Amino acid sequence: MLLEVRRNGHLQTMIRQLMIVPSLACPAGCSYCFGPHDGGPTMRLETIDAIVRWQSAFDGADKLDVTFHGGEPLVAGAAFYRAALRRLRRDLASRRVRFSLQSNLWLLDDELCEIFQEHGVSIGTSLDGPERVKDPQRGQGYFRRTMAGIERARRRGLSVGCICTFTSRTAPYAEEVFDFFAREGLGFTIHAALPSLRYGQIGDWALTPEAHGELLVGMLDRYLPNLSKIRIGSLDSLCRSVSAGQGGICTFGDCLGRYLAVGPDGEIYPCQRFAGMSEYELGDVHDCPSQEALGTAPVWRTFEERQRRIAEECGDCPSLGFCRGGCPYNTLAANGGSFDFTLRDPHCAAYRRVFTHITDRALEEVFSEENMKAVVAEIDNEAGMLRRGRLVTLMRGGPHPYETAQHARQTLMVVALAAANSAEEAARKLQSAGVVSNRQLDEAALRSLHWRLTEPATGLNNLYLHVTFACPLCCTHCYARAGTERKGTLAVADIARVCREAVELGFRHAVITGGEPLVHPQRDALLDTLAGLRREVKPLLTVMRTSLALHVDNDVLHQIGYGTDEVVVSVDGDRATHDARRGTGSYDLTVANLRTLMVLDHSAEVSLATVLPAHLAADGPGQAVRTLAKELGIRRTRFRPLLRLGRAADAQFDLTPESLRAHMPVHDQLALGFGPVASCGIGQNLYVEPDGSAYPCYAWHGEDWLLGNLNGMGGLSKIVTSDSFRDLGRHTVNSNQQCCHCPLRYLCGGACRAWNRPAEQDQPDLDAAPTDCSSLHARARTLLIAALEHVGVTVERWIDAGLPLPEMPPIVKERRVGQDVATVKAEEGG
Structure with a gap:
């Protein structure tokens, strides 16, 4: 099994989700709890620093999901999270970390809400239904304390999802539980109470495989007619697994090494369920182990052998590809901590029941008259045969009906x-x-919502550094009127200085743009400097905006791929549309460089930026860009409107809203x-020209709108703390x-x-x-x-x-x- 690879000396990791367990303690006393809850030390910030060093050894553009779990993670307190989230965000910025938390929310207060809101932490909690169902198995008063936490989070603009655990006592109330979550507007996932490796006495609460299968099938049948009213994430995942032919969550996949957990003292475990059990330790983050080192641990070898042999034991099962034998923890818990008796999850029968049910219902929908008419009416290679039907909607992926309704x-x-x-x-x-x-x-x-739309924005977003207005192209829509005749550059040393100032002031992005930044007279020095700045200026993300319409060799493309956190390449439609605006041959040159860049090793995320009127963005030229992105494996494409600026100042076209995805048909936008939105973002961004002069944006620049100069006394800080700049944020649709x-x-x-x-x-x-x-x-x-x-x-x-x-x-x-x-x-x- 491949544990790690090297690209130009950089380690590449297979870890996609990292669970941090700050404490094994929990103030609740749930009768069926199989996880850690017996106390012990709370994680120190030195361990967070060790986690950062450990993960920093693995380079790459893949995102990392970090989940704080427990025990009860909020036992660690606000001071811990304020420091830990800041360090993880800053020092692992190249991994584009997303944070989540799983908590009973009893200890949630306004200070923690503020911290979680600042860092975009997704909140999950445990709620087993209404009070009369929940409290008998989780303890008197649990429901009200958790609901109070949910309401506090909601008041602060934090959304909350729930894990609903069904036991042998509560499974008969499944319909009542479903109605409760739909009424409260809470999405949830279904978990079955299972045996524990720690606590043998909780076995009476466990669902049998037969009852579990009945629960899943019954819930799916109740869910499908109500997709716009509620979202059940675990059922969505099961449906997508069948259509994709592979599992979408840890239970149904080769999970080893992908969902590692770090305990309070820095011990590394296969996942959170094993936290605190020394016999399942893989290593310690303070030793900064590579995945190769983790792979030498006896536990890793045992799990790896199970993963290898599961195809033999389950080879006759049609669900093998999207089940992979189920959860290894469940197997161990049901068999005295051993894989000697069986490798299969004891709830194999439940999984097989629901997978068969999904397959049968899907076939009914696929061959329904409504779906077949849709297939015949329009060719859609991406959707294939999955066009119409409730279950088909879940299997196809894309926007969920509940999200659209919201x-x-x-x-x-x-x-x-x-x-x-x-x-x-x-x-x-x-x-x-x-x-x-x-x-x-x-x-x-x-x-x-009212607070968000009426309070003046105070955060800083994009710092646009126009390092030159020189450009080999002469685009008909260029707001900067860039071209070969334009002179002047922003010095590399000044670019580095300003980026360092920007991170201290709280900007989210430093955008290196032009003109064409790749014709900067100190191009190689610029790219080398940016590559060095990437780690230094975190959590600031550096972005290179380029046409890539130049003759450059692979060495330069390699520099570009490692120079910034993101490379945004301009592609304005198909060849005809693009070349009509940017010049004959520019499309082929850009696309050829893009293809090479995507093949070469690169750590920057590559995305496309497309400037088109709304009707063309939704039509052939826009679709050509989407097709190109898919072909090259580029995950993000941004569409922006044409503006009456620069060379397009006298053009005639309709105004465009500032709202997200305004180029799309309204049903797609929903x-x-x-x-x-209440504003275009004025007062949160800064436009800087090659001579260092700073303006509110590309529409408002000129002598009357000059805010200052980066090279003047006080630099960037003086500009963004000035009364003139601060006043910009109060100008919204409300004023x-x-x-x-x-x-x-x-x-x-x-x-x-x-x-x-x-x-x-x-x-x-x-x-x-x-x-x-x-x-x-x-x-x-x-x-x-x-x-x-x-x-x-x-x-x-x-x-x-x-x-x-x-x-x-x-x-x-x-x-x-x-x-x-x-x-x-x-x-x-x-």
Whole structure:
């Protein structure tokens, strides 16, 4: 078995999820708990530092998921998490770490919520259903304390998912448990109570394989008609496993080495279930072991042998490819800690039952009349035969119906908020319209949304460093008017200095752009300097934006692939569309360099950036970019609108909303994720030209908008702490002279100020009404109607509840019918 490989001297790791167990202690006393809960020391920050050193030895662009587990992980306290998350985020930034936490939430307080919100920590908890079901097996008062933690998290904008454990006592109440989670708006995963390697006395709580199989099949049948109301992650994974032919979670796959756990003292275990059991230790993070070293541990060899031999024992099973014998812990727990009797998970019968049930139902849906008509009507190589049907939706992957429904509800919530005087009023009207049902829960969500959309943004996002405006191309849409005749460069030493300042100030990204940064006269020195900065300036992520439309050799492409955390390459559609804008032959040169870059070793994430009008982004040119990305194994493609700037200043095209995925059809935007916005991000980003002069953005640059110079006294810090820069963040759709009266303002976020850019000699008014925004308003209105359709609420009921559906923007309406603004405001609801 391959434990590790080397690329240019860098170790590559197979670890995808790392579980950190800060404490084996737990204040609860769950009757069926098979995991660690008996106390012991709490993890020290020195162990976090050792984890960082250990993981830093493994280089690569693959993401790392870090889960804090227990025992009860919150026993470690706020000070531990404030320091630990900061260190892990900063020092493992190249792994693009995502954090999660599994806790009973009893110890969650506002300080911890603030820390978890800052670092984007996903919260999971254990909840076995309503109080009368949960407390008899987890202890009196457990339900109320955990629900209090859930509500606290929700009030602070943190979403919570649940693990629901079914025991021999609670499995008969499965339907009641399902209804509880749907009513509370809580997604969950299904776990079965199982025997323990530690505590033999809990065996009476365990589900039999037969009862477990019955539970899974029954829950799936209840789940499928309710996909828009709730999400059950474990059932989603089972369905996708069948369609993909391989398991999607640790239980159903060759898990060894992919889900390692680190205990409080730094001991490494195969997974969290073994934490605290010395006989299952693989090593110690303080020794910084390689995977080759871990592979010499007796436990590793035993598990590896089991993994190798499972195909022999389960070779006659049609589910082998997506089951792989189940969980090794379950096998050991059921067989006295040994693989000598069997290698199979004792719940093999349950898994086989549900996999067979999924397969049978899937075949019914695939050969249904509705699905076959869809297959015949349109060729879709990606979806194949999986087009129509509830189960087919889960097997196909992509947006989940529950997520789409949530996006639709949020769309309606922000319109109600924009038109109401309070979250309470908005919740009352939404309930009257039939959009929400849990008034108390939705008021809390509305208050959180209101805070997010009305509080001035304080974080810093992108520092755009235009290191040169020279460029071998002369693109017709270039906002910088870059070209071969442009002179001036930002010195490499200044770039390094500014990046170091940026991380101290809290910027998230330093974007090296141009012009074409690869024609910088000190290109090699620039790339070498950036490569050295990558680790030094974490958690700041460095990004190189390039056309790659140059003749460069493999050595330079190799430098590019290791120079920054991300390389963003511009590809504007198919060959014809791209070359019409960037010059004949530029497409082929860019794509040839891209193909070589993707074949060469590289640690940077490579993504594509595409500038197209919305109708072309959704049509052939946009699809050509998506196809190219898929062919090359590029996971992310960003579409951006054309702007009336630079060489495109006199072009005629519609305004584009600031909302995410605004180039997509509205139903796709709802499915893939719509996020309400109040601003374009002004006051969070900084635009820097080659001479060091700094401006609010590419639309607002010129003498009147100069914020300072990076090379002046005080440097970057003086600029971003100035009153002029800080004032920018308060200019949102809520302060805009026109947008503030529009109930659809959070659906578009206003128009890019490129459309409102006055002559450079004029002092700007950042709150000036946009030019005719009818197209923006029409799109936002269409999005609102699509959201109503998705949740099954008629336009008539929406309006009867006192909620708005304006036909045109306030000021546009005034101009057309000659009314005064006050009349328009009254008619539009405020």
